[in-house]
Amino acid sequence: MGPPLPTTWLIALRSLRRNKLQTILTMLGMTIGVATVLTMMALGSGAQKAIQDQVKAAGMNMLVVTAGNYQARREKPPDDAIEMGALRTPDMTGRPHLQLAAFHPEDDPFAIHDHPVARQRLGDSEAGLGAAATLTIPDADAIRKISGVQYVCGGVHMNVHVVNGDTRWFTRIHGDDSSLPNIRRSWVFQHGEFFSEREERKNEQVIVLGTIAAAKLFGAANPVGKTVTVWKQPFKVVGVVTSSSWMVNPAEGDDQFDAVYIPVTTLQHLLNLSKLNDITITTQSTGDVTRVANIVTNLLRQRHHIGADNPDDFTVASQAAKALASGGLRPDVAVAVTGNVDGMEKVTLDQLGKTLDKSSRTMSALLASIATVSLIVGGIGIMNIMLLSVTERTREIGIRRAVGARAHEVLLQFILESVTLSVSGGLFGILVGVIVAIAISKSVQWSTSISTMAVLLSFGVSAAIGIFFGYYPARAASRVAPLTSLRFE
């Protein structure tokens, strides 16, 4: 027949209420401990997430399918192939002279040519490759349906004059899908936003300016709502985009911010085009890039009816190697990565991801262990107070025993007191920790991330500390003899 828990709880709460200041101070120790743990964990996992985001922003999960195939192995040229640029001596005089081509059609199979025809120059299978436009929007739509693919964006790229009144600026124009900002994770919009899916669908003449292009055309003014002219067509400016990443700084002549963006459909409609230059694909997870690349390759070969013996008419390239080689990563990260892996060229995406994950997890563990120390200090604080109060409250324990409290009721009361202290201290700590973490990410711009797991863990640990550090003092209290305690003055 144990004591009814609610009654003992009531006794414990009344006792805590009697010593308000002591209760609050003890709780404070616990609050600080839990808040520290939670903040540290938030910073740790925030850093981990930030690194993962940076990896994604650096394009580690990105694939670019380019039309044409510069890297296809050349087929054996036909027997009568002529090396380009070689000097011929058809008149047998022995004097070399440069061929002057006169116009005549090559498509007459019976004509005899004094110069190498296309077939001889390239080989049949290579004709039309390289800068060929072989990708289409339906190709992009088909890729979008592959599992593991996050975003797909087909693009057409060329150079244009963008005109604002008397100001002209020669820059890159990108016809892109409205999902592009999802792929360019480091983008932020200084003004306005990217064009919408609806505007893309309706071939609307809307334009997003890179921050450099916007500065060249409009100076410091906000260009959103203004109109610029491209190909003698008016385009309404809907946004200005810049970089939020420390890895990419907008610069004159770059491809992202000294550039303008219009819906790919609008571009195709205006210029009467049906092909894409490239298709950019992101995968949901970094380690999935290789698998998705293979699927994309097979799918496109199938869609383009390429026989087994023929090379691809497109190129699938992942961005990881490029990012590593071109210094897209922060120098220290790149050094860590290259230093940890033998042969940089052999770095696979999986290895890279794992290395980054491992280093950030080490940091999280370090932060968590520092915080755990403060949690233990909080727990010892509770134990100290409880032990002290057993001595201080010997008389009280005696009174309780005299009116009939059983030893285990006293034990339970003291444990409940310490658990109440630690748990309510812990709850406050969770509150404070969340607020501090949010404040840190707001004020210093460090990324923090509070997981439900971390909150539950903090709560569980504080309850466990209450029981663990409360048990010894409680047992001491329950062993106080009823008589000795009454003599205690």
Add this chain to the structure above:
Amino acid sequence: MSVISVRDLTKTYKVGEHSIHALRSISLEVDPGEFVAVIGPSGSGKSTLMHILGCLDQPTSGQYFLDGKDVSHLSDDQISLVRNKQIGFVFQGFNLLTRTSALENVELPLLYGASNISASERKNRAMAALTAVGLESRADHHSNQLSGGQQQRVAIARALLNSPSILLADEPTGNLDSKTSVEVMEIFQSLQRERGITIVLITHEMDVAKYGSRIISFKDGNIVSDTANESRRHASGELEDLAGEDETERVA
């Protein structure tokens, strides 16, 4: 049948190599409704007797029957239950919980002893007990906001809450002035008179002992005399006299 029946009770303390015989083979019977005053100088063993009678301590040898049940060799939990249900304590130092209201102090015994009593009934019973000692208006006062006499009345209310078989009072007037002492004695006498409660009062003052109906004298751990009190003091009459004196003083 006796409420208290003590046979050959011995209590020996060991201090270093010396043995102190606090009680030397005491035998004692107390009938229901008696008001027994135990008197003796300090060190005579009267306090030790009270601790054993109150189940706060266990005898070295001998037997103690409370309400006919041998309580001298019970487990700690069982003895706690006996203290909770059958014994009410009033101490010299009041022994109230500090920074706790009078009402919560009186409620205390109901929180223990596995008594499943609702909060409202607990409060009602505590309030009734406070009313019985005339302190219903002080229910929310903390113990340190009450005078000594009031604190002792709260302690009496607490002692009576579970309707115990015996009320044990250890020097209940030791910290009180003479008028307040008479007031407390008046409460004891009316409890005996009106509710037939058995009271054991421990004191070293003969004046106080004379309120009892029977006086037992202790010396060196032995009972030296055990007699009915022929010249009993009556607190209610003395209170009237005191009130009269106050009036006379005021007139003068």
